Amino acid sequence: MAIVSDGVVRMANLAIVSSHAVNGVAELHTQILKERIFANFHELFPERLTSVTNGVTQRRFMLKANPGLAELLCDAVGRDWITDLERLAEIEPFADDAAFRESWRTIKAANKERLTAVVRDEACVAVDPAAMFDVQVKRIHEYKRQLLNGLRVADLYLTLRDDPDMDIVPRTVLFGGKAAPTYWTAKTIIHLINVLGARINADPLVNEKLRVAFLPNFRVSQAELIFPGSDLSEQISTAGYEASGTGNMKFALNGALTIGTLDGANVEIAEAVGAENIFIFGMTAEQVAEHKRRGYDPRTWVNASPRLSRVLDFIEGGSLTPEEPTLFRQTVDDLLSYDRFMVLADFDAYVAAQDVVDAAYRDTESGPAARS
Numbered sequence: 019m020a021i022v023s024d025g026v027v028r029m030a031n032l033a034i035v036s037s038h039a040v041n042g043v044a045e046l047h048t049q050i051l052k053e054r055i056f057a058n059f060h061e062l063f064p065e066r067l068t069s070v071t072n073g074v075t076q077r078r079f080m081l082k083a084n085p086g087l088a089e090l091l092c093d094a095v096g097r098d099w100i101t102d103l104e105r106l107a108e109i110e111p112f113a114d115d116a117a118f119r120e121s122w123r124t125i126k127a128a129n130k131e132r133l134t135a136v137v138r139d140e141a142c143v144a145v146d147p148a149a150m151f152d153v154q155v156k157r158i159h160e161y162k163r164q165l166l167n168g169l170r171v172a173d174l175y176l177t178l179r180d181d182p183d184m185d186i187v188p189r190t191v192l193f194g195g196k197a198a199p200t201y202w203t204a205k206t207i208i209h210l211i212n213v214l215g216a217r218i219n220a221d222p223l224v225n226e227k228l229r230v231a232f233l234p235n236f237r238v239s240q241a242e243l244i245f246p247g248s249d250l251s252e253q254i255s256t257a258g259y260e261a262s263g264t265g266n267m268k269f270a271l272n273g274a275l276t277i278g279t280l281d282g283a284n285v286e287i288a289e290a291v292g293a294e295n296i297f298i299f300g301m302t303a304e305q306v307a308e309h310k311r312r313g314y315d316p317r318t319w320v321n322a323s324p325r326l327s328r329v330l331d332f333i334e335g336g337s338l339t340p341e342e343p344t345l346f347r348q349t350v351d352d353l354l355s356y357d358r359f360m361v362l363a364d365f366d367a368y369v370a371a372q373d374v375v376d377a378a379y380r381d382t383e384s385g386p387a388a389r390s
């Protein structure tokens with residue numbers, strides 16, 4: 019609990035001691051702070067750690083960013099949701115209104131057209147607005163696991179190469195996010211996504227079913243165009259690491275469904291939308307902690323999954339960057355020797371959850387009642 023020890027200032031300890039309240043920003047993260055990270059402080063100051071889940075403003079991320087949807091909602095239930103988000107619950111009965119659903123889809127299609135132009139202008143990639151827009155936008159960090167998404171895109175590419183006639187929903191996988199200037203591993207992940215995208219987009223055997231784009235310079239003004247045009251929200255951090263997340267909320271408010279782990283505010287989103295309206299996969303924060311206690315062996319997962327093994331061989335093989343074939347060797351070596359964020363352990367569950375997403379996307383009409 020020392021503020022200064024081993025020659026360093028412990029900033030979090032300093033912050034707790036000098037504050038009258040410390041927010042855990044989501045229920046799960048607050049619980050982790052109280053039970054693990056700051057258990058001693060919680061014992062000493064039992065009132066200090068509080069839990070007020072993060073939020074985003076619907077004025078920017080719905081009213082301004084998605085005027086089409088905002089108008090539909092206002093026509094249906096009035097304007098009160100603009101200053102009182104809880105009032106959005108009043109649209110629930112409209113799930114049974116076929117005309118409302120049709121208007122909803124028309125608005126989403128227009129927002130996807132708008133996003134298609136952004137992807138063309140900013141990433142120089144042509145995408146089809148009729149494809150599912152599967153989107154991960156956030157700072158690049160190992161715990162957020164853009165690499166897990168990259169591995170699954172590579173797996174889909176290899177699978178499609180083997181069977182180009184496979185019956186899947188065409189997908190456009192969009193990435194966006196900045197990395198800190200000295201964060202070499204993160205920069206390498208951006209590089210990997212870009213070369214993977216270049217390979218896939220140029221391959222006529224697969225590019226009608228799969229396209230990949232990395233949007234440079236992810237920022238709020240660009241985000242305002244991305245969230246309304248997204249179908250699937252990727253929130254796939256290693257459970258226990260994402261304090262809350264707010265991107266998850268912006269997507270959800272614009273009608274994108276979430277594929278994600280039980281982490282941060284995803285847990286509360288899952289409670290709010292119901293288990294049948296979210297695609298949850300992978301280890302829980304408890305299971306992640308248990309693996310860390312017992313000693314996590316990444317090779318176990320590779321040995322158990324021929325699919326995973328094939329993807330790692332492909333990435334490591336060097337064919338994505340013939341001018342520098344060893345570029346991703348370190349990335350794969352790190353996964354095989356440490357895999358600090360347990361990407362490999364969640365890979366098979368993630369791929370399986372994406373198949374469930376596929377089936378749900380085809381089913382445009384049935385709501386939770388019809389599905390259960």
Ligand SMILES: *Cc1c(COP(=O)(O)O)cnc(C)c1O
Nearest residue numbers: 156236237238241263264265266
């Ligand atoms: C919302 C937002 C974030 C945070 O996204 P997370 O998914 O919560 O990490 C980061 N950058 C921009 C530009 C955003 O709009």
